[in-house]
Amino acid sequence: MSDDLVEPVDTALRGQGEGLADQAARAVVAYRDGDRAPMAALVQVMTPLLWHTVRAQGAGTEQAQDIVQNVWLALVREIDTIRDPRATLQWTLVTAKRAAWRAVRRSREEAARTDSDEAATSWLTAPADELPDARALRDERDRVLWDHVRSLPERCRRLLGLVAMVDRPDYAVVSQALGMPVGSIGPTRGRCLAKLRVSLASDPSWSMS
Numbered sequence: 353m354s355d356d357l358v359e360p361v362d363t364a365l366r367g368q369g370e371g372l373a374d375q376a377a378r379a380v381v382a383y384r385d386g387d388r389a390p391m392a393a394l395v396q397v398m399t400p401l402l403w404h405t406v407r408a409q410g411a412g413t414e415q416a417q418d419i420v421q422n423v424w425l426a427l428v429r430e431i432d433t434i435r436d437p438r439a440t441l442q443w444t445l446v447t448a449k450r451a452a453w454r455a456v457r458r459s460r461e462e463a464a465r466t467d468s469d470e471a472a473t474s475w476l477t478a479p480a481d482e483l484p485d486a487r488a489l490r491d492e493r494d495r496v497l498w499d500h501v502r503s504l505p506e507r508c509r510r511l512l513g514l515v516a517m518v519d520r521p522d523y524a525v526v527s528q529a530l531g532m533p534v535g536s537i538g539p540t541r542g543r544c545l546a547k548l549r550v551s552l553a554s555d556p557s558w559s560m561s
Contacts, residue, residue, distance in 0.1 A: 372398065377437035384431060395424060402448045409452035415459070419451045496558050500551045508544035515541060
C-alpha cells in the first residue's frame with residue numbers, strides 16, 4: 353500500500369473537509385493519533401459502497417462479506433505505512449474490486465472443474481430420464497419451445513420471461529417492471545400462453561419431441 357501512497361501527510365486534513373475522500377483521510381490521521389471513532393464512522397459510511405463495488409463484480413454474498421472485511425483489516429494493518437491519507441478512499445475501492453475479480457475467477461474455475469468431472473461420470477448413475485438420449489430429446493424440446501417463445505410479441509416475451517423465473521410471481525414487481533396494471537397481468541399472461549400453445553400445436557417438431 354505504501355508504494356501507492358507517496359505524498360506527505362497534510363495536517364490540514366484534521367480540519368473540516370468535504371467529501372468521502374477527506375473523511376477517509378481524517379480517519380486515518382486520527383487512528384494513528386489514537387482516536388478510533390472517525391475510523392469506526394468511516395467503516396459505517398463506506399461499507400455499503402464497498403459492498404456494492406464487490407457485488408458488481410459478480411461476487412456472491414458470502415464472498416462479498418469476506419472481501420469487505422479483509423479490505424478493512426488490510427487498511428488497519430498497513431495504516432502506519434500510509435504516506436498520503438487522501439489516497440485511502442481510492443485504495444480501498446481498487447483493493448475491493450481486485451479482490452472481487454480474483455474471488456470470482458477462482459469460483460468460476462472451480463465450478464468449471466466440478467462440472468467437467470460430474471459430466472464425465474454422471475451418465476453412469478443418472479436416472480433414465482437423464483441418460484444421454486433422453487437429455488438430447490429434452491434439449492431439443494426446449495429449443496423448439498424457446499424458438500416459439502421468441503416468436504411471440506415483445507410484451508408477451510417480457511411478461512412470460514418474468515413470471516417464469518419464480519413459482520409465485522409478485523405481480524406488484526411485474527407491474528412495476530413492465531408498466532402494466534396489476535389487474536391486467538393475469539389475463540395478459542393467459543392470452544400469451546394461449547398464443548404459445550397454438551403456435552406449438554402447429555409445429556410438427558413439437559408434437560414429435
